Amino acid sequence: MMVVTMDKTVASADEAVADFFDGATLMAGGFGLCGIPETLIAALRRKGTKGLQIISNNCGVDDKGLGILLANGQVAKMVSSYVGENKTFERLFMSKELEVELVPQGTLAERIRAGGAGIPAFYTATGVGTVVADGKETRPFGGRTYVMETALLADFALVKAWKGDRLGNLVYRKTARNFNPMMATAAKVTIAEVEQLVEPGQLEPDQIHTPGIYVARILESVGLQKPIEQRTVRKRSA
Numbered sequence: 001m002m003v004v005t006m007d008k009t010v011a012s013a014d015e016a017v018a019d020f021f022d023g024a025t026l027m028a029g030g031f032g033l034c035g036i037p038e039t040l041i042a043a044l045r046r047k048g049t050k051g052l053q054i055i056s057n058n059c060g061v062d063d064k065g066l067g068i069l070l071a072n073g074q075v076a077k078m079v080s081s082y083v084g085e086n087k088t089f090e091r092l093f094m095s096k097e098l099e100v101e102l103v104p105q106g107t108l109a110e111r112i113r114a115g116g117a118g119i120p121a122f123y124t125a126t127g128v129g130t131v132v133a134d135g136k137e138t139r140p141f142g143g144r145t146y147v148m149e150t151a152l153l154a155d156f157a158l159v160k161a162w163k164g165d166r167l168g169n170l171v172y173r174k175t176a177r178n179f180n181p182m183m184a185t186a187a188k189v190t191i192a193e194v195e196q197l198v199e200p201g202q203l204e205p206d207q208i209h210t211p212g213i214y215v216a217r218i219l220e221s222v223g224l225q226k227p228i229e230q231r232t233v234r235k236r237s238a
Contacts, residue, residue: 008168009197010217013043016191020044020156023051023076027112027157027183031057032085033065033228035176037158039193039221041065044158045072053077055152057108057179061085064227070098079152081105085230104132107149109182115151116185123148157187160221161210164194165201168215169208177209184210191217195224 010016017040020026030036045068052075059078060067069075071088077099083089092098103111104126114122123146127133137148159180162173170192172180184190192210197220 007166008215008218009166010219013039013219016040016217016219017043017047020047020049022049024156025053025154027154027187028054028056028066029159029180029183031175031178035160035178035180036065037160037193040158040191045069050074051076055079055154058082059086059089062088079103081108111149111152112186113182115153116182119151121148121150154187157183157190159184159190159192161192161194163196163198163203164192164218165198165203167200168212168218169203170210171203171207172209181209184214189216190214193219193221195221
């Protein structure tokens with residue numbers, strides 16, 4: 001019997017993002033600066049793709065994470081749940097140079113998960129009676145009002161995992177499981193960067209979080225910085 005494998009590795013991050021086009025919709029995983037695909041984000045900045053519509057929990061900080069795309073004038077719209085750490089974001093929004101759609105964090109996660117699951121819309125109580133529900137359908141269930149939210153999909157997803165094999169199977173670690181797994185299922189093209197790239201068969205099947213069927217390209221991260229957004233340390237005892 002002949003076994004055929006599909007090696008999805010690419011030689012560089014620049015090669016991985018080579019087909020990004022102006023105006024593309026992008027999902028980028030992670031939480032704050034943790035678990036973000038920083039190698040791929042840097043490559044996208046070098047490519048200079050414009051008019052990006054980015055779906056991500058936040059937009060990084062001024063000079064790190066997605067913030068480097070924002071500062072480079074590459075972002076047209078952000079769909080996010082938290083944007084409070086980026087002065088460039090504030091300036092561009094206030095000057096109407098950046099379109100922003102604020103989404104409650106749990107709703108954002110579920111809209112992405114729904115997109116990957118093929119569910120076009122769902123109802124949630126979150127946001128009812130606020131501007132979040134303006135212009136949206138509401139409906140009562142069990143005596144409580146719910147607002148309809150639509151699924152999110154993207155042209156590309158950039159995700160970060162701890163380990164991955166050449167077939168695209170991924171294992172996440174700790175904070176990197178925020179948004180990365182669901183985004184991997186909700187894009188036409190998912191590109192993964194991993195801290196450790198291993199051979200097929202080296203990952204325990206029961207520990208795989210994202211099956212390789214969802215991943216189009218994979219590469220090993222190079223020169224990771226893993227910056228800390230806000231460093232808080234315990235005071236030294238006298």
